[in-house]
Amino acid sequence: MYLKHLSLTKFRNYQTADVVFEPGINLLVGSNGQGKTNLVEAIRYLSILRSHRVAGYLPMINENSTSALIRAIAVVDQRDALLEVELHRSAANRARLNKGELPKLRDILGFVNSVIFAPEDLDIVKRDPSNRRDFVDELVVQVWPRFAGVFSDYDRVLKQRNSLLKSARQTKTTGSALATLDAWDSSLVKYGSEIIEARLDLISRLTPHVVQAYRSIASSNSQPSIDVKSSILGESVRGFFDEEPDGAESMESVVGLSRAELEEKFHVKLAQIRPKELERGLTLIGPQRDDLLFKLGSLPVKGYASHGESWSFALALRLASVDLLRAETKTGDPILILDDVFAELDAERRTRLADLVLSNEQVFITAAVAADVPSILKAKPYFVVSGEISREPIASASNQTLIAGDQGER
Numbered sequence: 087m088y089l090k091h092l093s094l095t096k097f098r099n100y101q102t103a104d105v106v107f108e109p110g111i112n113l114l115v116g117s118n119g120q121g122k123t124n125l126v127e128a129i130r131y132l133s134i135l136r137s138h139r140v141a142g143y144l145p146m147i148n149e150n151s152t153s154a155l156i157r158a159i160a161v162v163d164q165r166d167a168l169l170e171v172e173l174h175r176s177a178a179n180r181a182r183l184n185k186g187e188l189p190k191l192r193d194i195l196g197f198v199n200s201v202i203f204a205p206e207d208l209d210i211v212k213r214d215p216s217n218r219r220d221f222v223d224e225l226v227v228q229v230w231p232r233f234a235g236v237f238s239d240y241d242r243v244l245k246q247r248n249s250l251l252k253s254a255r256q257t258k259t260t261g262s263a264l265a266t267l268d269a270w271d272s273s274l275v276k277y278g279s280e281i282i283e284a285r286l287d288l289i290s291r292l293t294p295h296v297v298q299a300y301r302s303i304a305s306s307n308s309q310p311s312i313d314v315k316s317s318i319l320g321e322s323v324r325g326f327f328d329e330e331p332d333g334a335e336s337m338e339s340v341v342g343l344s345r346a347e348l349e350e351k352f353h354v355k356l357a358q359i360r361p362k363e364l365e366r367g368l369t370l371i372g373p374q375r376d377d378l379l380f381k382l383g384s385l386p387v388k389g390y391a392s393h394g395e396s397w398s399f400a401l402a403l404r405l406a407s408v409d410l411l412r413a414e415t416k417t418g419d420p421i422l423i424l425d426d427v428f429a430e431l432d433a434e435r436r437t438r439l440a441d442l443v444l445s446n447e448q449v450f451i452t453a454a455v456a457a458d459v460p461s462i463l464k465a466k467p468y469f470v471v472s473g474e475i476s477r478e479p480i481a482s483a484s485n486q487t488l489i490a491g492d493q494g495e496r
């Protein structure tokens with residue numbers, strides 16, 4: 087699939103922007119802070135209904151506006167689909183498909199699939215479990231859009247259960263008054279196990295692609311692998327009093343467990359830790375605390391791999407995501423977004439990455455300096471200046487550098 091038209095109204099620093107895009111390479115150049123990432127964030131929002139930069143959607147509405155509009159024409163299977171998403175500061179967000187109002191915002195999912203590469207991708211392998219959960223959940227939602235509903239059901243149950251635990255702690259509620267907690271436990275287990283099962287399924291489909299992608303970018307014999315670790319298993323109580331438990335190392339693998347087994351183990355562990363949850367006033371286990379363990383050979387990537395290996399692993403995860411979406415969804419090639427990645431890479435890696443993305447149906451590349459982008463990826467650029475997009479260079483001091491850079495005069 088590809089996007090042939092994008093229009094933004096009061097989105098971030100865009101008042102109104104109306105752009106026609108092409109299949110193949112679309113290069114967006116502009117100095118820092120002009121709106122390049124904002125534009126690709128809008129495309130990302132259409133594919134996962136989340137920003138890759140912030141929690142919540144309010145920061146995406148222009149500071150002087152009460153609402154924002156993202157409108158796009160996606161070409162899926164040679165047919166146009168007009169997608170519209172309205173974000174409101176103080177009303178429900180809405181979505182339309184071919185001008186028809188959709189019952190739920192999330193019904194817009196499944197038309198625009200995308201994979202983004204950004205310098206922060208290293209966080210997926212190096213930082214907190216939440217980075218890894220976001221990575222897998224964003225793919226789950228794109229492969230099976232109905233999971234957006236499961237995630238939101240789970241979040242709702244988790245919030246309610248947490249507030250019940252919190253008030254139980256404050257009022258020192260005991261015994262029969264806690265019967266309502268049992269009801270919440272059942273919903274938590276039901277939706278939670280569904281999420282854990284989906285992550286397992288996703289990771290088992292993704293892993294062969296990761297192995298292949300890693301081989302194509304790293305000249306190494308180490309075999310990458312991914313384990314799904316869950317807080318619903320095991321006797322360990324380590325980390326229960328932290329906001330975020332110790333992570334993958336302190337949890338057990340759920341690989342190979344069926345949904346029924348996940349549910350049973352989840353229930354057992356909840357009963358076991360109830361006193362701790364009441365003491366803490368917080369839900370201490372569930373998919374919101376789980377983690378993925380990435381390994382190269384027998385060693386974890388986090389804490390052991392070199393910088394170069396970590397980088398290759400992160401890149402392999404993204405390339406594998408592209409392959410997975412191509413293989414598992416009806417929309418074919420996902421839109422590939424390379425936000426500011428070339429500036430970070432040495433010449434050899436630039437060329438290798440360029441080779442890998444060149445054949446994708448549509449690619450968006452952002453760069454502050456066009457000369458950083460390998461020449462085989464240089465299409466006629468779009469210039470981004472202060473929330474305006476133009477195909478002709480806009481004569482400003484910063485753009486003079488860009489144009490000069492484009493001609494290799496730097």
Ligand SMILES: Nc1ncnc2c1ncn2[C@@H]1O[C@H](COP(=O)(O)OP(=O)(O)OP(=O)(O)O)[C@@H](O)[C@H]1O
Nearest residue numbers: 098099117118119120121122123124145147148149
């Ligand atoms: N809600 C908003 N309303 C108005 N302006 C906003 C809003 N959110 C972000 N901005 C502005 O958008 C600009 C950032 O744009 P963006 O992140 O797209 O820059 P960029 O072109 O990707 O720059 P870089 O090359 O540094 O990555 C900032 O100047 C910021 O103040």
Ligand SMILES: [Mg+2]
Nearest residue numbers: 122123124426
């Ligand atoms: Mg940017």
